[in-house]
Amino acid sequence: MSxxxxxxxxxxxxxxxxxxxxxxxxxxxxxxAAAALERRLYADSRPxxxxxxAALVGAAIVVGVVAERAARNxxxxxxxxxxxxxxxxxxxxxxxxxxxxxALLRAGDLPAARERLTHLVGRDTSALEESEVARAxxxxxxxxxxxxxxxxxxWGAVAGMPGLLGYRAAxxxxxxxxxxxxxxxxxxxxxxxxxxxxxLPGSRIAGAATLLASPGTARSAAKAWRRDAAAHPSPxxxxxxxxxxxxxxxxxxxxxxxxxxxxxxxxxxxDGRAVRPEDIGRAARLARRVGIIGAVVSASGALLVAxxxxxxxxxxxx
Numbered sequence: 001m002s003x004x005x006x007x008x009x010x011x012x013x014x015x016x017x018x019x020x021x022x023x024x025x026x027x028x029x030x031x032x033a034a035a036a037l038e039r040r041l042y043a044d045s046r047p048x049x050x051x052x053x054a055a056l057v058g059a060a061i062v063v064g065v066v067a068e069r070a071a072r073n074x075x076x077x078x079x080x081x082x083x084x085x086x087x088x089x090x091x092x093x094x095x096x097x098x099x100x101x102x103a104l105l106r107a108g109d110l111p112a113a114r115e116r117l118t119h120l121v122g123r124d125t126s127a128l129e130e131s132e133v134a135r136a137x138x139x140x141x142x143x144x145x146x147x148x149x150x151x152x153x154x155w156g157a158v159a160g161m162p163g164l165l166g167y168r169a170a171x172x173x174x175x176x177x178x179x180x181x182x183x184x185x186x187x188x189x190x191x192x193x194x195x196x197x198x199x200l201p202g203s204r205i206a207g208a209a210t211l212l213a214s215p216g217t218a219r220s221a222a223k224a225w226r227r228d229a230a231a232h233p234s235p236x237x238x239x240x241x242x243x244x245x246x247x248x249x250x251x252x253x254x255x256x257x258x259x260x261x262x263x264x265x266x267x268x269x270x271d272g273r274a275v276r277p278e279d280i281g282r283a284a285r286l287a288r289r290v291g292i293i294g295a296v297v298s299a300s301g302a303l304l305v306a307x308x309x310x311x312x313x314x315x316x317x318x
Contacts, residue, residue, distance in 0.1 A: 002306035003077035005299040008156050010078065011085020012149075012295040016288075019092040026087050027172060030060065034176055042187060050190035053173055057194070060169035064162030084161045088168045090148035091291045094120075095284045098137050102280040105130060120144075122179075124257045132254075135275040138283040139252055142244035143237040145287040147171055150209065150294035151202025157301035170198050180262070196235055203236035205297060206290055207243045213289035214247035221246035224270045228253075231267035238269070245270025248282055 034056050041052050067084065071077040097119050104113035113133050114125040120140040128136065151171075155163035170191070177184045178192030207225055211218040224246030225239060232238025232253070245252040249272035256264045 001299075002303050003074040004081055004157070004160055004306060005302035007078040007081025008085055008153055008302055009295060009299050010082035011089060011156075012091075012153065012291070014082060014086040015089040015092050015149075016291075017092075018086070019096060020090060021087060027168060030056070030169060030172060031176065034173060038177070038187075044183075044186050046186050046189050049177065049184075049187035052177070052187070053170075053190045053194055056173060057166055057169045061162045061166040064160070064165040068161045081156065081161055081164075084164050085153070085156055088152045088156075088164045091145065091287070094141060094144050094148055095287065098141050098280055098284050101133065101137050102277060102284075105133060105277040105280075122258065124259050127257075130277060131274050134277045134280055135252060135254070136256075137280050138244065138248070138250070138275055139237075139241055141280075141283045141287050142240045142252075143234075145290050146203045146206035146236060146240045147199060149287075149291040150206040150298075151199050153294050153298035154202050154205060154301065155198070157298040158305065167198055170195050199236040203239045205294060207239040209290045209293040209297070210240065210243040210247050210286065212293055213286055217247045217249060220249065220271070228267060228269040232269070233264070233266065242269040244283060244286065245272065247286060248272070248279060250275050250279055 034052075037052060037056065041048050064084070067080055068077070071080040097116070101113050101116050101120070104110075104116055110130055110133070113130075114128055117125045117128070117133055117136055121136050123136065125133065125136070148171075152164055152167050155167040157163075159166070173191040174188075174195035176191075177188035178195060179185075179188055207229075211221050214221060221243040224242040227242075228245070229238035229242040232241060241252050246269075249270075251268050251270045251272055251274055253266040253268040256266065258264065
């Protein structure tokens with residue numbers, strides 16, 4: 001097995017067991033650097049935003065290239081890839097946050113559940129009813145299973161440590177500046193569009209993995225994907241939210257209220273009932289299975305890349 005494949009599997013396992021690093025998280029450091037550069041570059045223009053995105057994603061890729069070249073043997077490469085993958089992945093932390101909201105709902109503490117939900121979503125949670133809190137959690141679990149697990153693993157399989165770090169940089173920038181508001185409508189345009197682009201393969205693999213992870217409801221999940229995904233404002237979140245809705249037998253989508261009194265009316269996905277608090281745990285278990293499938297697919301992809309690379313080298317040397 002290739003060092004890259006082993007590293008991705010070890011990094012996935014580390015994330016499942018340990019969750020995010022608790023101190024000096026590299027993503028937090030990247031966020032601080034991005035905010036500092038934004039203060040210097042910001043203007044209400046797409047070109048400035050594009051320069052901001054290109055500089056930061058490019059720097060992350062360069063760090064990955066340097067780290068990969070510094071690992072001079074297969075063992076060092078596997079360990080380095082595992083460490084980078086662990087810092088980039090966020091599946092276990094996503095699950096913990098979702099289950100924390102679930103526990104508060106089960107305890108009957110709706111105000112605390114609304115507050116804890118702000119760790120997962122950017123919408124205004126202050127007036128959400130119990131079912132709307134549960135819906136927001138399930139939607140976040142679905143979307144982020146692609147964004148924080150499957151997509152980075154796929155980029156790691158294709159491009160190693162530069163792929164892992166470049167992807168996480170793009171995804172972090174989208175979360176920071178890719179918003180529809182007065183400040184970021186133009187400046188954040190490049191970050192949002194680039195994040196859409198790099199998430200296209202991951203969201204489709206995550207959607208397919210959802211079908212595999214829920215064989216009993218795969219037909220309903222596939223139907224929701226075909227019929228409902230394209231109506232979502234995101235070309236990627238729609239895929240995983242629709243397949244999760246079909247797999248779980250629930251309805252996702254509806255009206256979301258964001259801070260600043262902005263309302264967003266999203267098409268309904270799925271044919272099932274409204275979301276209930278007990279669906280949070282079901283969604284978390286489904287996400288766990290989807291993540292495992294994504295890790296296996298990514299490791300297999302890394303093996304294929306390694307074999308093709310070795311074949312080209314053999315031809316060149318012969």
